[in-house]
Amino acid sequence: MLSVKRPYLGELETAVMEHLWHCDSGDAKSVHHKVGIKREISLNTIQSTLERLFRKKLLGRQKVGHAYVYSAAIQRGELMSRLINDVVNTLSDGKSDYMLSAFVDFAARSDELSLDKLEQLIAERRAENSRDEET
Amino acid sequence: MSDYLGLMQLALFASVGFAFLAALISRIVYPLARKRLLQQAPARRANILLIWLLAPAFIGLLLTLLSLMPSFLSLMGGYQDHCNVHDGHLHLCLIHPPLPLNNITSWAFITLLGVMAVVFAGTVIFGLVRGYKLNKGLMMASRKHEKQDFRIVEWNGPLALSAGLHRMSVFISGQLMKNLTDKQLNVVLAHERSHAERKDALRQLFAHALSFAHIPWVRRSLLADMNLACEQACDEAAARIMGDRLLVADTIVSIERMYIQKPLSLSALSISGSDITARVESLVHDQHADSPSWRRYLILTGILLLIATFASVGELHHHTESILGFLTR
Numbered sequence: 001m002l003s004v005k006r007p008y009l010g011e012l013e014t015a016v017m018e019h020l021w022h023c024d025s026g027d028a029k030s031v032h033h034k035v036g037i038k039r040e041i042s043l044n045t046i047q048s049t050l051e052r053l054f055r056k057k058l059l060g061r062q063k064v065g066h067a068y069v070y071s072a073a074i075q076r077g078e079l080m081s082r083l084i085n086d087v088v089n090t091l092s093d094g095k096s097d098y099m100l101s102a103f104v105d106f107a108a109r110s111d112e113l114s115l116d117k118l119e120q121l122i123a124e125r126r127a128e129n130s131r132d133e134e135t
Numbered sequence: 136m137s138d139y140l141g142l143m144q145l146a147l148f149a150s151v152g153f154a155f156l157a158a159l160i161s162r163i164v165y166p167l168a169r170k171r172l173l174q175q176a177p178a179r180r181a182n183i184l185l186i187w188l189l190a191p192a193f194i195g196l197l198l199t200l201l202s203l204m205p206s207f208l209s210l211m212g213g214y215q216d217h218c219n220v221h222d223g224h225l226h227l228c229l230i231h232p233p234l235p236l237n238n239i240t241s242w243a244f245i246t247l248l249g250v251m252a253v254v255f256a257g258t259v260i261f262g263l264v265r266g267y268k269l270n271k272g273l274m275m276a277s278r279k280h281e282k283q284d285f286r287i288v289e290w291n292g293p294l295a296l297s298a299g300l301h302r303m304s305v306f307i308s309g310q311l312m313k314n315l316t317d318k319q320l321n322v323v324l325a326h327e328r329s330h331a332e333r334k335d336a337l338r339q340l341f342a343h344a345l346s347f348a349h350i351p352w353v354r355r356s357l358l359a360d361m362n363l364a365c366e367q368a369c370d371e372a373a374a375r376i377m378g379d380r381l382l383v384a385d386t387i388v389s390i391e392r393m394y395i396q397k398p399l400s401l402s403a404l405s406i407s408g409s410d411i412t413a414r415v416e417s418l419v420h421d422q423h424a425d426s427p428s429w430r431r432y433l434i435l436t437g438i439l440l441l442i443a444t445f446a447s448v449g450e451l452h453h454h455t456e457s458i459l460g461f462l463t464r
Binding site for chain 1 (some may be wrong): 145156214262263265266267268269271272273275276290292295296298299300303313323326327330335336339340343366367381384385387388390391392394395410412413414416418421
């Protein structure tokens with residue numbers, strides 16, 4: 001089991017992961033060619049990004065000749081679902097968060113009966129409005 | 136700087152005292168004012184509650200500055216130095232600053248205040264870091280909608296939220312998009328975008344960070360009321376945009392029902408703690424007092440209070456010195 005509890009990635013890290021998910025594997029030079037050149041980023045930066053992702057256990061690597069060949073150690077879907085679960089679990093702990101505002105409160109639930117009553121209230125008001133419009 | 140250590144100690148004690156007094160008055164007045172306040176239009180209510188939350192800290196600071204005003208005016212040469220009338224009385228004076236208080240009680244109190252400030256600031260910073268990380272996680276786990284200005288999160292639950300501090304982004308889960316009608320989806324988007332337009336995240340940050348002087352349970356109640364007011368203000372905005380209050384109410388109930396029908400394996404869900412009922416009833420009944428006289432009344436009261444305070448700056452200065460003298464004897 002990988003210990004990727006909060007795998008928040010920067011923009012370049014995400015781009016490198018996306019590239020490796022797409023191409024299966026690659027060494028620093030090939031990643032630099034696809035991801036680095038259009039961003040005007042040096043090979044060293046790509047190498048250190050790959051190293052960082054390897055340390056975060058998001059990439060695996062094998063030494064082929066003098067270079068490491070990197071591949072994704074976690075699939076895209078799994079990483080995304082971990083991220084979302086992390087967000088949802090944090091939202092559900094009931095603590096207020098200044099930077100997040102959910103349409104309905106994550107940490108508090110109404111019961112069926114209350115919702116039935118509210119639906120009835122809305123229906124009554126709608127009927128009332130229709131009657132007012134007719135008269 | 137060390138010459139002013141004593142003055143800074145006294146100014147700190149005075150501001151804590153004034154803030155505590157304001158918090159006590161808030162504790163007494165808020166339950167009486169709350170019913171009337173809840174009748175106000177949500178946007179105005181949210182503004183009043185924000186001011187109320189910040190009031191003790193600002194009153195503490197303002198009254199302390201005003202109590203130093205006579206001495207400041209003397210220093211500037213606009214007011215005759217009155218040190219000679221003090222005759223051994225503790226003196227809040229910038230020209231002849233008082234000696235530092237070196238007794239254990241004073242330093243213990245200052246240390247306690249320091250610890251409380253660090254804990255409170257730490258909590259706020261932790262909340263900011265947590266929010267930043269969640270926002271980053273959401274951005275990573277979502278993709279932009281092709282046509283509209285929101286992001287889609289591939290999650291099998293009914294997720295709809297806005298995240299960010301200065302620039303907020305709206306996130307909607309794929310499952311919610313599938314289960315809502317186009318009109319309902321537009322209600323959700325209008326509601327969430329209204330949070331961004333109103334800068335509700337910044338409002339919440341200021342409210343949490345600067346309401347430290349309130350009595351904790353009063354603070355909790357004020358924050359909960361402000362949160363409800365913000366949600367209702369966004370419901371009202373969505374109702375204006377869609378031209379149908381009942382559609383907004385209906386959407387809220389529909390989404391809440393999705394949560395109930397598909398229970399999430401979450402750690403701490405509380406039943407009936409939700410503000411759904413208050414929001415739906417507010418939309419259905421539409422009974423908010425929206426009279427402009429309230430604003431005029433508030434501004435007038437504020438101006439009168441300021442005039443009264445400025446008029447009695449001398450008295451305030453003298454009584455602050457007397458009370459501080461008594462407390463630090």
